[in-house]
Amino acid sequence: EAQVTQNPRYLITVTGKKLTVTCSQNMNHEYMSWYRQDPGLGLRQIYYSMNVEVTDKGDVPEGYKVSRKEKRNFPLILESPSPNQTSLYFCASSLQRPPGNTIYFGEGSWLTVV
Amino acid sequence: AQKVTQAQTEISVVEKEDVTLDCVYETRDTTYYLFWYKQPPSGELVFLIRRNSFDEQNEISGRYSWNFQKSTSSFNFTITASQVVDSAVYFCALILNTNAGKSTFGDGTTLTVKP
Numbered sequence: 001e002a003q004v005t006q007n008p009r010y011l012i013t014v015t016g017k018k019l020t021v022t023c024s025q026n027m028n029h030e031y032m033s034w035y036r037q038d039p040g041l042g043l044r045q046i047y048y049s050m051n052v053e054v055t056d057k058g059d060v061p062e063g064y065k066v067s068r069k070e071k072r073n074f075p076l077i078l079e080s081p082s083p084n085q086t087s088l089y090f091c092a093s094s095l096q097r098p099p100g101n102t103i104y105f106g107e108g109s110w111l112t113v114v
Numbered sequence: 115a116q117k118v119t120q121a122q123t124e125i126s127v128v129e130k131e132d133v134t135l136d137c138v139y140e141t142r143d144t145t146y147y148l149f150w151y152k153q154p155p156s157g158e159l160v161f162l163i164r165r166n167s168f169d170e171q172n173e174i175s176g177r178y179s180w181n182f183q184k185s186t187s188s189f190n191f192t193i194t195a196s197q198v199v200d201s202a203v204y205f206c207a208l209i210l211n212t213n214a215g216k217s218t219f220g221d222g223t224t225l226t227v228k229p
């Protein structure tokens with residue numbers, strides 16, 4: 001089954017404790033992206049990757065890091081989480097450049113930083 | 115800079131009513147794609163439609179229809195004979211062909227369909 005898998009789905013952590021949210025897709029997609037969703041603000045793009053070793057900033061990259069060492073994985077790293085990073089996070093992928101291809105989203109990861 | 119505006123924050127209708135969700139976008143590019151996604155209470159994002167800027171034909175899929183008008187930079191979504199299961203947050207999104215990595219979403223419209 002084609003899917004984008006995120007882990008963990010739910011996490012409560014403390015300020016400053018490094019954490020990684022993993023994202024994996026089994027569709028051999030070149031493009032992957034991370035978004036955060038906050039009440040009333042829709043989805044805002046954090047980082048995206050057009051292919052292995054190619055990453056770029058979205059609209060809200062501050063406080064986040066990503067890496068794309070292999071095609072199927074695109075982890076989101078919070079080096080020193082802060083309460084303003086409490087949010088719902090979505091990972092997404094598409095076969096190639098998104099416009100001509102459907103974007104598939106993971107189920108979301110609820111992150112709370114206290 | 116690109117922008118997507120969904121002016122309707124919340125809409126509430128009674129079952130079987132028709133409802134239109136508005137989406138207005140801003141871009142100077144001539145080639146771009148517009149999307150609609152549905153987010154039901156369970157939280158996942160469900161792809162509904164993709165439309166490129168060169169295709170202004172309206173589209174109908176069952177009870178769903180989309181009206182794309184470049185002249186007014188709008189890509190509105192209509193649900194005919196709404197049902198309770200249509201209750202969700204609906205997002206409109208824009209991706210430029212020149213910067214295909216970046217996507218811009220509207221803030222979403224929360225639709226509540228009451229029985």
